Amino acid sequence: MVSVPAFETVDLARSYRLEGVSVDALRGVSLRIDHGEFVAIVGPSGSGKSTLMHLLGCLDRPTSGILRVNGVDVATLDDGGLAELRNQAIGFVFQSFHLLARTSALENVALPLVYRGVGRAERRERARRALSAVGLGHRLGHRPSQMSGGEQQRVAIARALVGDPKVVLADEPTGNLDSRNGEEVMDILRELNSSRGVAVVLVTHEREVADLARRRIHVRDGRIELDTAAGDDGQGDEVAP
Numbered sequence: 001m002v003s004v005p006a007f008e009t010v011d012l013a014r015s016y017r018l019e020g021v022s023v024d025a026l027r028g029v030s031l032r033i034d035h036g037e038f039v040a041i042v043g044p045s046g047s048g049k050s051t052l053m054h055l056l057g058c059l060d061r062p063t064s065g066i067l068r069v070n071g072v073d074v075a076t077l078d079d080g081g082l083a084e085l086r087n088q089a090i091g092f093v094f095q096s097f098h099l100l101a102r103t104s105a106l107e108n109v110a111l112p113l114v115y116r117g118v119g120r121a122e123r124r125e126r127a128r129r130a131l132s133a134v135g136l137g138h139r140l141g142h143r144p145s146q147m148s149g150g151e152q153q154r155v156a157i158a159r160a161l162v163g164d165p166k167v168v169l170a171d172e173p174t175g176n177l178d179s180r181n182g183e184e185v186m187d188i189l190r191e192l193n194s195s196r197g198v199a200v201v202l203v204t205h206e207r208e209v210a211d212l213a214r215r216r217i218h219v220r221d222g223r224i225e226l227d228t229a230a231g232d233d234g235q236g237d238e239v240a241p
């Protein structure tokens, strides 16, 4: 049986309109990312990495082209359907964490389950487990403002994991962290990928982080410049551009 890819895009494009001027942030990206993969997206600032992540994560819609998430063409979904797909299938980790500052770690992590209609007791239990999984079982009642940067990023990862997503998208998850905290965050993401088979797609500017991924996709000027899976021996060997 051929398995359905986590993501499949054909000529995916996204333009932004700004004061009458059109910015072509993505100009025709075709790729396939399978379940269980660990992919790093790299490229210069402004090359379209976050734009691509927002599209893959169903936070935004393409201007043109096709995007299938778990085999579902997002163009066939209304906004509610898109939100549901996002909530069921995908966990997000952003560089700036996006945590509620005045809400405990436990409640921050439990929040995505509210939208799924999970009852309060189960929400709290699952949030507790997700926080323990990232080494924060002793910080359940702390608010983000009372935590270190590395701890906050781990809360954000726990929140991404609490719904048992098949895919985690992380936009510069180590960008705001010192090297020790960055390593811890990467260890968590690698563990998730290797032991739970969760597909991880992350954006990074750091060479050492990109080197941990089995596959690297280089983006430049809104296009894929190099994809180490193209070829494809699956070993992630770099092909000279």
Ligand SMILES: Nc1ncnc2c1ncn2[C@@H]1O[C@H](COP(=O)(O)OP(=O)(O)OP(=O)(O)O)[C@@H](O)[C@H]1O
Pocket: 016, 017, 018, 023, 024, 025, 043, 044, 045, 046, 047, 048, 049, 050, 051, 052
């Ligand atoms: N909401 C927006 N409105 C207008 N232009 C935008 C918007 N978001 C991004 N852009 C433009 O699209 C291009 C791609 O932006 P994007 O955020 O995807 O880059 P990036 O590769 O993630 O960069 P960085 O590494 O700095 O985070 C940039 O030129 C940016 O200015």
Ligand SMILES: [Mg+2]
Pocket: 049, 050, 051
């Ligand atoms: Mg970005």
